[in-house]
Amino acid sequence: MASSLFLSSQGAQGGRKLLHSAVLACLLFCSAVLAHGAETAQPAIKVDQVGYPLDGPKIALVSAPAATFEVRRSSDDAVVFKGNLTAAKADPDTGDKVQAADFSALKQAGRYYLEIPGVGRSWNFAVGPDVFEHTYYMAMRGFYGQRCGTAVDMGPEFPGYSHPACHLHGEFHPTSGATGIRDNIGGWHDAGDYGRYMVNSGISTGTLLWTWELFGKKIKGISLHIPETGNGTPDILNEARWNLEWMLKMQDTDGGAWHKQTSEHFPAMIAAEDDKQLSEVIGTGAAPFKSTCATADLAVVGAIAARVYQPYDAEFAARALDAARRAWAWTEKNPNVTFHNPPGIQSGEYGSDSCLDERLWAAAELARTTGEAQYSGFFLKNYAGFLPSLDSPPGEDWKSTGSMGLWAYALSPRKDVDANVVKVIRQRTVAAAHAVVERTRANPYHVSLKADDYVWGSNGVTAEYGMDLLIANLFQPDASFVDTARDNLHYLLGRNAFSLSWVTQVGENPYQHPHHRPSASGRQTGPWPGLLSGGPNWKRQDAVLAALPAGLPPARIYSDQMASYASNEICINWQASLVFLLAGELP
Numbered sequence: 001m002a003s004s005l006f007l008s009s010q011g012a013q014g015g016r017k018l019l020h021s022a023v024l025a026c027l028l029f030c031s032a033v034l035a036h037g038a039e040t041a042q043p044a045i046k047v048d049q050v051g052y053p054l055d056g057p058k059i060a061l062v063s064a065p066a067a068t069f070e071v072r073r074s075s076d077d078a079v080v081f082k083g084n085l086t087a088a089k090a091d092p093d094t095g096d097k098v099q100a101a102d103f104s105a106l107k108q109a110g111r112y113y114l115e116i117p118g119v120g121r122s123w124n125f126a127v128g129p130d131v132f133e134h135t136y137y138m139a140m141r142g143f144y145g146q147r148c149g150t151a152v153d154m155g156p157e158f159p160g161y162s163h164p165a166c167h168l169h170g171e172f173h174p175t176s177g178a179t180g181i182r183d184n185i186g187g188w189h190d191a192g193d194y195g196r197y198m199v200n201s202g203i204s205t206g207t208l209l210w211t212w213e214l215f216g217k218k219i220k221g222i223s224l225h226i227p228e229t230g231n232g233t234p235d236i237l238n239e240a241r242w243n244l245e246w247m248l249k250m251q252d253t254d255g256g257a258w259h260k261q262t263s264e265h266f267p268a269m270i271a272a273e274d275d276k277q278l279s280e281v282i283g284t285g286a287a288p289f290k291s292t293c294a295t296a297d298l299a300v301v302g303a304i305a306a307r308v309y310q311p312y313d314a315e316f317a318a319r320a321l322d323a324a325r326r327a328w329a330w331t332e333k334n335p336n337v338t339f340h341n342p343p344g345i346q347s348g349e350y351g352s353d354s355c356l357d358e359r360l361w362a363a364a365e366l367a368r369t370t371g372e373a374q375y376s377g378f379f380l381k382n383y384a385g386f387l388p389s390l391d392s393p394p395g396e397d398w399k400s401t402g403s404m405g406l407w408a409y410a411l412s413p414r415k416d417v418d419a420n421v422v423k424v425i426r427q428r429t430v431a432a433a434h435a436v437v438e439r440t441r442a443n444p445y446h447v448s449l450k451a452d453d454y455v456w457g458s459n460g461v462t463a464e465y466g467m468d469l470l471i472a473n474l475f476q477p478d479a480s481f482v483d484t485a486r487d488n489l490h491y492l493l494g495r496n497a498f499s500l501s502w503v504t505q506v507g508e509n510p511y512q513h514p515h516h517r518p519s520a521s522g523r524q525t526g527p528w529p530g531l532l533s534g535g536p537n538w539k540r541q542d543a544v545l546a547a548l549p550a551g552l553p554p555a556r557i558y559s560d561q562m563a564s565y566a567s568n569e570i571c572i573n574w575q576a577s578l579v580f581l582l583a584g585e586l587p
């Protein structure tokens with residue numbers, strides 16, 4: 001409100017004075033309203049704290065007994081909608097009895113909250129045509145904040161959220177089969193630590209490039225206010241290239257890619273610029289030193305990059321394709337060199353027993369880019385074994401990329417694809433999506449997660465369900481797929497048992513204490529913005545979760561504490577799934 005007053009009153013000097021008092025009054029009033037909301041909002045009333053698209057379903061959830069609800073306009077508390085709550089449904093995953101408040105019939109854009117007699121009020125939320133655009137912006141800015149090897153500054157929206165260039169010196173670790181300096185400056189810090197890992201970079205960067213390829217029209221015009229903004233390339237591609245350039249540097253002259261570049265062990269909870277441990281290129285410890293999963297993931301992103309950057313930078317597109325071809329050739333000679341942390345290395349492992357799924361994805365992307373039989377032949381020889389991964393979504397993550405490979409093939413616009421194979425992939429994806437829709441409708445919290453989905457990174461699993469549904473919607477458009485994907489987004493943005501927005505600095509009640517070294521360093525007053533928390537984890541894989549009361553249902557095993565790395569860490573792979581989901585839900 002303050003900014004629109006400001007913009008509409010730039011004219012006369014007298015107006016400026018009036019404006020100042022108006023802005024001041026508004027600031028006082030608006031912050032009073034916000035403070036009022038923040039003080040009295042009841043966690044038992046769960047809303048998407050970002051909001052609800054104008055034309056879609058609009059549902060809030062209530063975990064305290066009540067009968068009716070009102071939707072009130074935030075600016076003047078006027079009642080704009082009244083309704084009855086549905087009958088309570090018991091939710092074993094949270095232990096809550098949940099009622100729904102359906103105000104889908106409210107079709108007027110604005111800012112609102114729910115008032116429930118006997119319970120209280122909710123946090124404020126928006127209803128409008130493009131409610132998720134700013135959250136998309138924030139989530140992409142989250143990647144910018146993870147940039148390594150360059151000074152980062154989140155700008156006037158988040159003053160003081162900056163750091164000088166970090167990790168500018170790198171060397172080969174003895175396990176890499178090489179010696180000496182290898183700076184490899186760039187890339188994104190992977191998660192709450194400062195490591196850079198090829199395998200997780202692959203799924204994250206690949207997902208962002210897909211976001212562009214599938215939803216480019218929706219996001220083309222959204223500026224991310226990053227250093228490259230205005231260079232003629234869409235900003236999501238500018239941001240993805242920051243990591244792609246680092247991935248390309250991880251390729252050896254023989255075509256193979258080293259698995260990761262990290263310090264030997266995780267640093268203390270210090271700012272990036274204070275981490276003085278050596279950044280080391282780490283290999284398998286024995287010939288051929290590079291790993292197949294890392295190399296295949298490089299082939300994946302190189303092949304996609306060759307397509308998507310072609311209109312903006314043909315030289316870079318060609319360089320990416322050349323790297324992808326050489327990476328693929330290396331995996332043909334070394335089809336399954338797996339990675340395990342060598343002795344003395346304690347950073348993240350990102351290990352996998354089989355790299356066939358990464359190779360399948362690489363073959364599909366290379367076939368789609370080049371049309372060459374060597375790639376499509378490999379895909380057609382190996383795809384069938386991965387079809388079951390489509391039946392129980394979400395079938396994809398950094399470790400299991402088979403469904404990404406299948407979808408890459410089925411999404412290809414080439415005329416030379418095998419139509420029967422495409423048909424099978426599409427049918428199985430769509431059938432699974434229908435089952436997810438039915439399950440989500442039956443879930444009292446309207447989330448697609450099953451009890452055993454509340455694992456490390458369950459919020460990423462939630463976003464991946466959204467990805468599955470939106471991809472199914474590309475194969476066979478169905479409003480229920482889009483609505484159910486959005487249900488999962490609503491869960492992440494506050495419509496959950498904790499009434500927490502799980503994206504930092506988004507919504508009126510976001511989580512505050514990510515396991516994230518820059519946020520924990522004490523250099524800034526709050527968490528770095530735009531970052532998705534890992535979410536509830538029934539396996540209790542850290543001391544904070546282990547100390548929670550016995551008998552808690554799975555969706556409640558979460559703690560907004562920095563020390564809970566197993567439920568509250570941020571990570572680029574689930575961040576990328578969030579971006580995909582947000583972009584897909586834009587108009």
Ligand SMILES: [Zn+2]
Pocket residue numbers: 147148149166167189194272
């Ligand atoms: Zn760094």
